[in-house]
Amino acid sequence: AQSVTQLDSQVPVFEEAPVELRCNYSSSVSVYLFWYVQYPNQGLQLLLKYLSGSTLVKGINGFEAEFNKSQTSFHLRKPSVHISDTAEYFCAVSKDAGKSTFGDGTTLTVKP
């Protein structure tokens, strides 16, 4: 079985500040890791994914994440956030492009 824990339910941050959204996972097998963003009343948009290879993954909108196998973490980072980054962020794991297990989400609020 797989599980995902997003350690922060809400993260308020000022515009142009750096941000880190934390995600830990547990799985008995190798999994793929994903970060999605959801804007109000919209579907999911893939930010980035880790399948294999380099542990530092770069995604869209200036986001990046680092896979840490020993700590079973996949934290999302952005060096300088914008107001438009305000949204809900979900960390997810899946095995072999199958069903996904999602974390509870982190609400990122960027203040001016």
Add this chain to the structure above:
Amino acid sequence: GAVVSQHPSRVICKSGTSVKIECRSLDFQATTMFWYRQFPKKSLMLMATSNEGSKATYEQGVEKDKFLINHASLTLSTLTVTSAHPEDSSFYICSARPVDRGLGEAFFGQGTRLTVV
């Protein structure tokens, strides 16, 4: 590429009626599709796995007679909410798993907002 289309994006129906939601993979084939439900300010919970040409597999606690799933082709799965009630109001999202799994991910539709009045 790898686009999944859900239709409708929003639907309002009267209590007691049935609503069908379509999930289509537009530029790839998918033997497996997944249906998720998202409650307000909550995460996505897997409802069922839809397999082309066979019966869907439902997660524990999901009523298969209320949420009918049909996966008649490699590009289309449908979710029918039967005898809908206000508590069925939710955001429903599908994802499609490509036959070619080299991309490593399932692709998500944009979701359907169901409101039962």
